Amino acid sequence: MKLKKIITPVLCATLFATALPAAETNEAKPSKKSVITAMRVANDYFMNKWSDPGQVIPYPSRKKNYEANLWTRGYYFEGLMDLYEVDPQQRYLDYAIEWGNKHNWGLRGTKNGVLPRNADNLCAGQTYIYLYQLDPKKPEKYITAIRSAIDSMMATDKIDDWSWIDAVQMAMPIFAQMGNLTGNKAYYDRAYDMYMFTKTKHGDNGLYNPKDSLWWRDADFDPPYKEPNGEDCYWSRGNGWIVVAMARMLDLLPEDEKHRKEYETMLVSMCKALKPLQREDGFWNVSLHDPSNYGGKELSGTAMFIYGMAYGVNHGLLDAAEFSPVIYKAWNAMVKDCLHPNGFLGYVQGTGKEPKEAQPVTYDREPDFDDFGLGAFLMAGSEITKMK
Template identity: 55%
Template sequence: MKRGRLLSFGLMLFIAALSAACAAQVQQKKDKATTSKQQVLDVLRSTNAYFMAKWPDTGKPIYTTRWRPSNIWTRAVYYEGLMALYSIDRDKRYYDYAVDWGTKHQWGLRNGLETRNADDQACGQIYLDLYELDRQEERVLGIKKNIDFVMDSGKVDDWTWIDAIQMAMPVFAKLGVMFDDPRYFDYMYRMYSYAKNEEGGGLYNAKDKLWWRDRDFVPPYQEPNGEDCYWSRGNGWVVAALVRVLSLIPEDEKHRALYLQDYKDLMEGVLKTQRQDGFWNVSLHDPTNFGGREVSGTALFVYGMAWGINQGILDASVYRPALEKAWQAMLNEAVHPSGFLGYVQGTGKEPKDGQPLGFATVPDFEDYGLGCFLLAGTELYKLLEDKPH
């Protein structure tokens, strides 16, 4: 009898301890849900510090299935995020880290100055950002020569996949502004229009207000549930491209109204597909095809929504709850104490690539997912007031 009472008492203690632990976990989640500028900045610093510590040599080639130079698009997207972070957190280490990367690659492009591949041109966005901060000619010469080469060819069908729009379109926009030359604006419009309306019959679906990744996914291609295949990160790339271009081009640029409408329509299409937990699936219209949490697409959508609210373009009452829910989801479910980001889909072009995803899954490239997260967090930081929201 005495032994039974002791067991019962021990069980009560165990249940009490378990309840206390659960309550603490719930409270921790609640604390995280109170987002302030400082909390956002802290997590951006933490995730970025993890990456910089892991990659102290900015020129070190990246190995996955083979060696690749570190001025490829994946690393360029990271530096886009780093430059965004630098705009709100003027830590000289960020600037030096970016300059060292450009210097190690002699401010060049992966496949030379006559490459037409948008993935090669993505690094130019950072080179031009750094040129604006310190006008050293070597920072701008290579990327300008390359884009001039593209325009001189008269060929406008290079952007055959929607990722390319983000990788290259902002380069044209920035050159047009920096050199006060509308030819860059006109040419990027022709390339954008070709991808949107002609490539594969047109990669944009006005009905769903979403983009097919490339001609391989234009109907009759279907997802397992019979829907069209709209890849999350691919649509995120178009969001980022339009945000960056609209941030750069003049108010009177003749195609600005079209880009603005495309941006607003795309954000509407994206909003309709958000998961209940705040994330977006890798397949926006088919949650059965490798459904689950995914950070890179989610972060790009947060970036687009926060920017639109900051600019007075999107209705905050509609989009702010969605973006804050998404931010909290990433914060609570994907960010490790070390600063590593889980649930980032590896490189590819469709839902099945880089699967399965998990909290501890390391993608083939760790850089671009962080870049997307830094872009999102920076725009959210600008949106937040100093007091907790």
């Protein structure tokens, strides 16, 4: 999320209808116009469906409603802000600001004034901080809660919070944002310490397997846990969260920040490990090392992987000749096979922690939350538009 426009917080009353682009084929480079058109179609569908960004999200099977500042919606707004960077329409900012206002710029999980540490509940803060930095008036209300939550974590020595790998993306970039806001490098150091605990300490010997350059989702999937074919269980979207987090950190941190090399190495290693696992149709399976375990097209992990790959290509970390065909093949497949004419995105695995969750994943099935898959799609497309 770079910074471009000045905010004028007036909500646009009408969302633009956009024609669905013709899908590209195979590894052909999609035009920037077609990528932006696809993102607009998907995003307009969502913004029309959720015209009130503060509306609670019903979850009938659990007989409860979720506040719309939970992690799934927070991740969507990360993607929306990336879309804004390449398609700077004021209505995207207005929608994000209304979302923040509807929640009083607060964090889900706050109880009796006690702010959360849980990474999922911090995720909304990434967009809060982005909007604060973008607004020349710097409304302190945008960041009061997220700053206090992070500072309360900094006031302790606890670094073992991120016991599941999704958490690395939900919260780690916020520490980089806070370091940038304040100039205090301690935030960068704390992010690194917490990440390294997840990498090397959680579970038996950390959640990262250097042999395969992939991550177990949490300690439940450490060896001796195996997939049906005897391989380690590497969940697609779980690894996608790490890929996204590495790219986000590299985008946020100063060029001379001492921990950058770790994040660069991790991003490159993972992308190289993921490349040969791409399916012939352009997608990745939900189980990266066992295509027979609920194999099939899946958008969220696929979009996260090509976001990281596109970032790597755009910043000289990955060879364009080697990775561009992988990226284009996946993007074209998502547009062709997932994007409905009305903007609905199919083949999104619902929430969970492993391949068997929220199955079957199909073209028509709506996931339990329809926002995080769109966030991944918008982030991937936005980064692809920057490719030369």
